[in-house]
Structure formats: structure tokens, C-alpha cells
Amino acid sequence: MPRRQPRAQVLRTAARWPVGVALTAWRYLWRLTPIERWEWSGSAEQDCGPALPESVVDDDVQAAGDGVGPLLHRLYRARIRASSMSPEQLIARISQDLDAMAPSEFASFQKLEGEQGELRVGDEYVVRMPGPWDGPVRVVHVTPTSFRVATLTGHLEAGQIEFRARSRDDALEFTIESWARSGDRLSDLMYTHLRLSKEVQLHMWTSVLERVIALAEGNRHGQLAILTRRVDESAPSSSEESTLVGPSDERSRRGLAALEGRPLNFDPDGEHAHENGWHVDEVIRELPGEPSGQPTPGGSWETARKLMIEYQVADPDMVRATYRRGAPLAGRDMLLQVRFAGVFRFGVGVRIGSDYDDTRTVDGRQARVFGWDYATVEGHFEQGRLYYEVWKWLDTGAVEFRLHAYSRMASSGPIHLRLGYRLFGRSRQLEFYRQAARRVAGLTRTQLELELDASPAQPPTTTSGLRPEYASRSAR
Numbered sequence: 001m002p003r004r005q006p007r008a009q010v011l012r013t014a015a016r017w018p019v020g021v022a023l024t025a026w027r028y029l030w031r032l033t034p035i036e037r038w039e040w041s042g043s044a045e046q047d048c049g050p051a052l053p054e055s056v057v058d059d060d061v062q063a064a065g066d067g068v069g070p071l072l073h074r075l076y077r078a079r080i081r082a083s084s085m086s087p088e089q090l091i092a093r094i095s096q097d098l099d100a101m102a103p104s105e106f107a108s109f110q111k112l113e114g115e116q117g118e119l120r121v122g123d124e125y126v127v128r129m130p131g132p133w134d135g136p137v138r139v140v141h142v143t144p145t146s147f148r149v150a151t152l153t154g155h156l157e158a159g160q161i162e163f164r165a166r167s168r169d170d171a172l173e174f175t176i177e178s179w180a181r182s183g184d185r186l187s188d189l190m191y192t193h194l195r196l197s198k199e200v201q202l203h204m205w206t207s208v209l210e211r212v213i214a215l216a217e218g219n220r221h222g223q224l225a226i227l228t229r230r231v232d233e234s235a236p237s238s239s240e241e242s243t244l245v246g247p248s249d250e251r252s253r254r255g256l257a258a259l260e261g262r263p264l265n266f267d268p269d270g271e272h273a274h275e276n277g278w279h280v281d282e283v284i285r286e287l288p289g290e291p292s293g294q295p296t297p298g299g300s301w302e303t304a305r306k307l308m309i310e311y312q313v314a315d316p317d318m319v320r321a322t323y324r325r326g327a328p329l330a331g332r333d334m335l336l337q338v339r340f341a342g343v344f345r346f347g348v349g350v351r352i353g354s355d356y357d358d359t360r361t362v363d364g365r366q367a368r369v370f371g372w373d374y375a376t377v378e379g380h381f382e383q384g385r386l387y388y389e390v391w392k393w394l395d396t397g398a399v400e401f402r403l404h405a406y407s408r409m410a411s412s413g414p415i416h417l418r419l420g421y422r423l424f425g426r427s428r429q430l431e432f433y434r435q436a437a438r439r440v441a442g443l444t445r446t447q448l449e450l451e452l453d454a455s456p457a458q459p460p461t462t463t464s465g466l467r468p469e470y471a472s473r474s475a476r
Helices: 009-015 017-029 087-096 185-193 196-215 250-257 298-310 415-453 468-475
Strands: 035-041 068-082 108-113 125-129 134-143 146-151 158-167 171-182 224-231 281-285 318-325 333-340 344-362 364-376 384-393 399-411
Touching: 009 171, 017 134, 035 415, 068 185, 068 196, 068 344, 087 146, 087 158, 087 171, 087 384, 171 185, 171 196, 196 224, 224 415, 250 318, 250 333, 250 344, 281 298, 298 364, 298 399, 298 415, 333 415, 384 415, 399 415
Parallel strands: 035 224
Antiparallel strands: 068 171, 068 224, 108 125, 125 134, 134 146, 146 158, 158 171, 281 399, 318 333, 333 344, 344 364, 364 384, 384 399
16 A cells, blocks of 8 residues: 555645635636637547556556546646756656645645655655545656656546656647546546536646746746547447447437437428528638648548547537447437536437538639538427538638538427427527537647647656666566
């Protein structure tokens, strides 16, 4: 088990908690630091994180596989201008005293094992925060520009956290990246469902980024970036259900299965115009541009296309989709879990009609267009069809996301859902359209930056960076 601190030191830390809680709540409510915050669906293959070195793994290590709930791959990033430090100097400064980057009124990094003033593989720390938030960790990887820790028994999370720095575009960039699940059912409830731990954690790590900017003696450049890729927990009862994407609890699986063969709840061949009682909406959002000509491999158009195919267009706080991975896009059934007021959740069904990828001529200009649409099925509180498209104008290289929809309240289906739509549906619908456009633009830009950020594998830690007992393990 992780070593314990002297009781007096623990009590001194606990004595700060009431004041720390009050100051933290106040600063959280009045935070003015601009933050770019995105969440989208990930995959177990891409977001499982680096392998734990065998030399430092024992029964105390709480790996991601030991946790519960969704796997969360998170990245917190700050860019720093006007700092005279190199990435190596910044990591060396932090490594001397991890507590220097902690928001002192809220959290404290206290060393339990290892020499003070240095950071070596096998060292152990505990992050003490207000309430029952203590987080014991062990250092598992060290390089001149990074270090990574694994969570230990008793931590609210199960997984790994990496801290690293690098130079990029005449700026110093500091990143915290984690791959983790909740440590137990209670933690999962507080993080995933009640969201209390989620906001506490976000405030803590953004505060750490601000402290690191101060340690680097520089200035924040642009917004802080908070990115999360979520891999939902699945408990499939068959090989077919193991291919589900998105929420895959029993209720979602039953809801998706029930959509098979269910008819649309409107006449797709009718007149869908304002004068016939339909809302007709269109949103156009500019995406990062490309050189003129056909879409650039891995560029903005292809990135947006992939986001659309994977249905990453919807804000997960508003809508989450469950569908079968590998099923053809055209004809795919999707169960949409609509969320309202952070409490109410309704499952409704849609069916993708067609997908297309063609070149169009508009006012003498050519555009490459990819898109697909879905229509509402019986039981939905809306009627209508929604089109998602990404355009690239071949003459200028401009790239756009386009959303076109026609809709109205359904004439059948659960009365409480139709009543809710009558009261709140239209404003919520327009908010969804605007957010979808902002989201595709933001995620496209973010994905392109992450591709640029891809760096070669970190060099392995040498035995000189290990505490002696771990160096001897590694040598066996």
C-alpha cells in the first residue's frame, strides 16, 4: 500500500479544506480564463493509453482496466509566450517540486516515497484536495521533457496521467494527458452522472495550467484547450451487440433493436414547406480551408467527413447516439438519447436515408460535396428530415459545413414528449443546429491540430532515472 504521511502533516492539509472549498467555489464561478472545451466519442483501440512498464506494476497500481464506467482520454493544454525556459527546463523546474504547480488553496502534491527535489520512476505522491478526494500516484515514466504517473489503490480514478512540454510555433506548450476510468461505482456516479467530480477535476487541472504558465514566467497564448474522447462502457450479451457505438446499456440495446422495420412517422414524398406547417432551417459554417483542387488527404474536408460518418456532430450533453458499428451508412438505424435540463433523457429513433459524394456546379463554380440525411421514425416527437453536408469549393479551397432540415411536431407518439416539444422544442432545436455547426468547426480544427501534434514515441526511460529497487526489477 502507498506509504502514509505523518499525522501532523495530514492535519495541516485538512485544516485548509474549509477555506479551500470556499475559495475554489468562488474562483470557479468567476473564472474568466477563456477555455476551449470539446468532448467526442473515442474508441478502445485509439484511446487506451500507453502500456504500463512491468517494472513498476504491483498490486497497488490501479490500471484503467480496474476501473468502472466510460474510459476517458483527456487532454489539457496551454500555450505560453515570452518564456525564456526550454521544455527541458520547465519539466525540470516542475520535477523539483510538484506542489509548485498546485493551486495551493485547493490541492497539494505531497511526496510519500523518494528523495525531495528530484523525480524518479517509482516515486510516490498523494494529491490532497478538499473532502475525500485524495489521489495517490506512482511515477512510471520519465524523460527530459515529460513524466507519467499511474493511479494507486484509493484514487478516485484508475489509469495514467502524463505531463509534458515542448516547443511549437515560437511558443512553449504544456500538456496534461490522461487515460482513465472512475475508480469505483461511487466515483462513477459523481463524475459521469452527477458531474460533480467532473467539474472539480476540470477546475483543478485548468488551475494547474495557470500555475505552470506562471512558473514558466510567460504569458498565456490563446485559450486553454480541454479535450475529452469518451469510450462508453459496454456489457454486451452477444457478439452482435458488442459492435454497438455509444450508450450500450440494456435500455439502449432494446430501443435500437425495436427500430428495425419501424416506418417513418411522416410522408417523405409530401410538400415540406413553411406554408404547409413545416419549419425549414439551414446553417452554414466555415471550416479550416485547404489549397484549391480536390480535398487534401487528411485535411479539413476529409476530417469533417469522418466526424459526420461517426455522428460526432451532436453535443453529447444534448444528444448521444447508439448504432451498430460497421453497418452501412445508408439505411442505418440510430437511437438518439435526447437530454434535457441535465436530468431528463428520452430515446427516439431515426433512420439514415442516403449518403452521397459528388461534384456539383453552383453559379459556375464546382464544389465537392459529401453528405447524408436521416429521417424520424414512429415514436419520435418530431417529424422531418435533417441533412449534414461538407462542401469544398475547388477554385478557392474554402470548406464549409452545411445543415439543412425540415421539421414539425409529430402528430403521434408519447403525449408527454410532444407536450415538451411544444413548450421547449423549437428553441432547443435551433440551439442544437447552431451547436452542431460550431462543434464540427471546432472538432475539425482540433483534429487537424492533433494530427500536427503527433510526435515520435518517447524514448525509453534509462535505469539512471529509476529508484534503485525499480532499476533492479527492470534489469531482471
